[in-house]
Amino acid sequence: MDELERAIVNRLQGGFPLCERPFAAAAKELGTDEATLIAKLGEMLAAGTLTRFGPMYDAERLGGAFTLCAMRVPQADVERVAARVNAHAEVAHNYERAHDYNLWFVLATGERARIAGVIAAIEAETGFPVLDLPREREYFIELRLAA
């Protein structure tokens, strides 16, 4: 990672200016110029060092209802249960984790009322209970990963 890439990761995860020429303004802060910064961001996105450049939205605050769900599934049954869970369009992501509670997925729906229905359907289809763990509070995140 070169000096400019490191500066982008360490100093440009937030605070991108809201003005007509934001790349020019950000470049000045980082000690480079507009064209170099734009080209470097394109390279970092293409290389996968950055997954995105732009506003990071809080999906929950945009509207809709979300919850984190957990299931405890015997290893031999994980594939079958995961397939049933993933078949629901409301399942946004699903991770297998090394724990008794080994399936963790996020449900995203238009209204809170639909969450219970999706959970009931998953329980009926798989035969295993689902823990419904909605976020009650988010704690402010000030600092980010450093390069």
Added chain:
Amino acid sequence: MNAADEAVVRATQGGLPLVAEPYAAVAKAAGLAETEVIARLAAMLADGRIRRIGAVPNHYALGYTANAMTVWDVDDEAVDELGAAVGSLSFVSHCYRRPRRLPAWRYNLFAMVHGRDRGETEARRAQIRAALGDALRADDVLYSTRILKKTGLRLA
């Protein structure tokens, strides 16, 4: 959310165009004036619908491969103050309070912890444990072993 906000979200949720005047390009795509796009983004940043605007690094590409969901059983009276302290640690990317589901699930505080290897991640867990002090009753860690589905949260 009004129609102008929604148009701005749709036009920017995949990222800003990498051109000298990105908000003008977004404005064109969203059918709005550039000043309106900038004003909508500023308002969403102010009220928390936008967390921040900038580069979103790939944890794995930065060498953070030992990513753990850490879970903590913290006294209810202390959890909000301590949650804010945990959320301010540089290696924590998300920190939430969630309900307990007794007897199956006792943990009410969740923090995503990132480390370059498990040793570093475990050292960081120890740092959180120390920060929680006497208010901590139990804790656990869940390393992800496989992504089974990842579609992301987007407006359709």
